[in-house]
Amino acid sequence: MHDTLSTGTDIFRDSVATITREGKRNFIYPKKPKGKLYNKRTLFSIVYLVVFFTLPFLKYQHRPLLMLNIIERKFILFGMVFWPQDFFIFGIGMLTFIVFVIVFTVAFGRIFCGWACPQTIFMEMLFRKIEYWIDGDASQQKLLQKSGWTTTKIWKRSLKATSFFTASFVIANFFLAYLIGMDQLLADISSPAENTGTLIALIGFTMVFFAVYWWFREQACIVVCPYGRLQGVLLDKKSIVVAYDYNRGEPRGKLSRNSNPKTSKGHDCKCSDCKGDGCKNALDKMAAVVPVAISAGDCIDCKACVRVCPTGIDIRNGTQLECINCTACIDACDAIMTGVNKPTGLIRYASEESLQYGKPLRFTGRLKAYVAVLSALIVLLATLLITRTDLDARLMRTAGMTYTSLSDGRVSNLYNLKVANKTYKDISIHLKLENMAGEIQLISDTNPVIRKNDYTTLQFFVKLSRNELKGWKTPVIIGLYDSVKKIKSVTATFIGPEIYN
Numbered sequence: 001m002h003d004t005l006s007t008g009t010d011i012f013r014d015s016v017a018t019i020t021r022e023g024k025r026n027f028i029y030p031k032k033p034k035g036k037l038y039n040k041r042t043l044f045s046i047v048y049l050v051v052f053f054t055l056p057f058l059k060y061q062h063r064p065l066l067m068l069n070i071i072e073r074k075f076i077l078f079g080m081v082f083w084p085q086d087f088f089i090f091g092i093g094m095l096t097f098i099v100f101v102i103v104f105t106v107a108f109g110r111i112f113c114g115w116a117c118p119q120t121i122f123m124e125m126l127f128r129k130i131e132y133w134i135d136g137d138a139s140q141q142k143l144l145q146k147s148g149w150t151t152t153k154i155w156k157r158s159l160k161a162t163s164f165f166t167a168s169f170v171i172a173n174f175f176l177a178y179l180i181g182m183d184q185l186l187a188d189i190s191s192p193a194e195n196t197g198t199l200i201a202l203i204g205f206t207m208v209f210f211a212v213y214w215w216f217r218e219q220a221c222i223v224v225c226p227y228g229r230l231q232g233v234l235l236d237k238k239s240i241v242v243a244y245d246y247n248r249g250e251p252r253g254k255l256s257r258n259s260n261p262k263t264s265k266g267h268d269c270k271c272s273d274c275k276g277d278g279c280k281n282a283l284d285k286m287a288a289v290v291p292v293a294i295s296a297g298d299c300i301d302c303k304a305c306v307r308v309c310p311t312g313i314d315i316r317n318g319t320q321l322e323c324i325n326c327t328a329c330i331d332a333c334d335a336i337m338t339g340v341n342k343p344t345g346l347i348r349y350a351s352e353e354s355l356q357y358g359k360p361l362r363f364t365g366r367l368k369a370y371v372a373v374l375s376a377l378i379v380l381l382a383t384l385l386i387t388r389t390d391l392d393a394r395l396m397r398t399a400g401m402t403y404t405s406l407s408d409g410r411v412s413n414l415y416n417l418k419v420a421n422k423t424y425k426d427i428s429i430h431l432k433l434e435n436m437a438g439e440i441q442l443i444s445d446t447n448p449v450i451r452k453n454d455y456t457t458l459q460f461f462v463k464l465s466r467n468e469l470k471g472w473k474t475p476v477i478i479g480l481y482d483s484v485k486k487i488k489s490v491t492a493t494f495i496g497p498e499i500y501n
Contacts, residue, residue: 016322017312018219027145028218029138030128031307035331044115045125052118056177061424063453064181071179074453080385081422081453085392089384096377101227103370105234109241113227114326119212119220122171124310124326127164127213134160138307164214165206172205218311222322231321237352238364242325244316244347245355249299252316298346304336305329305347315347391427391450392420393480395490398459403495411496412463419480420455427452427482431460434477434489439463462494469496 020026058065060079067076075082075090082090101112113120134156135141147153176198177185188198212220221228235241299316306314308329311322315329327349334344353359398414406412421427428449431440442448443459450456462476474494480487 016222018222026312028310028312029141029145030310030312030328031138031304031332032132033308033328033331035335037327038331041115041327042125045121048116048121049126053174056174056182063424064183066178067181068178069180083392083420083422083455085394085420086388086422089381089388092377092381092384096374096381099370099374099377102234103367103374105227105231106236106239106367106370109235109239110228110231110323110325111240113221113225113324114242117221117324119225120324120326123213123217126167128310130163130167131160134163161214165210168209168213169202169206171209172202175205175209176202218322221324222311228321228324231319235319236364236366237356238362238367240349240351241319242315242323242327242330242347243319243350243352243355244299244305245345245350246316247355249297249316249346251296252299252301253296254301298337298342300336300340302336304332308332319352388422389488390421390423391429391480391487392422392455393488393490394418395478395492397492397495403497405497406463410463410465411469411494412461413494414459414461415492417458417460417478417490418455419450419458421450421452424452426450427487429480429482429487432479432481433462434479436464436468436476438465438468438476440478464494464496466496469494472496472498 015021018026018028055066056064063079063081064076065078067074069075073084073087075086077093104112131141135144144153144156173185173189180188180198185198188195189202192199303314305316306312306329308331309315310326310328311324313320313322315323330347330349333347337344337346351359395415395417398416401414404412404414417431419429426449428447430447431442433440439462441461441463443461448456448458462478464474464476468474472495474496475491476494477489477491479489
């Protein structure tokens, strides 16, 4: 990948912007972004947040549409109930999702992080907006940070902390609703003294979210998130990422006030910093530390792309671990290019190969292999979901017991049948031997009822005539029937006395 062409060094890769040389935390104060892509991200985030805060209230047949109850090992995905017996299906689904993310990353880079990751959505589109509203833009935030504890600072810090904690508390409630269900959550918080577990979990989640968005912030993406670390493995020169067109931009340098007729007095510059007397103020702000007469490339070294970056990187150094593809630098650069009458797109979505050779994205062998694996997983997952039955049953002989010889000459075995009802209605079942004549005697109810979304264990004897036995081990097939039809069959081994010819 392209490294810092202007300095010829890649020292920036030896550190991250959020940590000083002394190893202390360096807080990032990104300038408030604006532009077409930011507006699109905002609209997408609104839809995203509406779905997030609405989904826990949606139900299908009196059950949550989505619930991931890890404690009770009960998962509901779009109305389908998954019990521990279905964990392999859930695992295949998660594996399919991971492979999908890998395929998407190989082709389009880390776009998920900038547009759809919950951490980014909440940080940039909720908490950061609250921060801009209370503390002001980046320059005002820095001044407030350096100022003493005046009445204004105390008021703003108190309001910001209260707002952040309230938002964290709301998010924690909905996060917990995805784990235990909204109905259960509302019932628990209505009597917190009797549900201390839920209360402790709620307080814990609130404090974690508050700590992340108040202090930890972008380090969740840089330090903690494993997906960011995988970029070096997943990305190649054909991946589409947010990239700086160094062929067009270099060598960069300060733009002279008189070098462009659009920047003289009476100009038609659209720069947001323009005061009507030429772009001197704007260009002074955008000037590099080392002055250059006139840039031969389109990059005027204004550092607008750096100032808006939420992770504090310089995208002109090439693809970096910290980049989350949020596109804030694209909007910032396009605004500057428009202001100095140059073409937009100096920073844009592109691949390293397209920047170097002008080649479009190709369906490479590596991408084909990932797609083939993803397709196989999707087919497997679809097959498992289609063939999944409403009643899951597992039949086992009772441990530690062999057979019992009865007074009428027959032989009996004791079995345990674990049955899980995955439907939204109670099912009354009865058992029947399928492959031979014999008797099934339930220890408890004659026709047990399996409650909806519940499971139970049945114990029963299977009694067979000695003539039915095939030897020491005889396979038996037992059918499970409801009042209308056969639901499924289960198999087991019947242990009997050894038969000698």
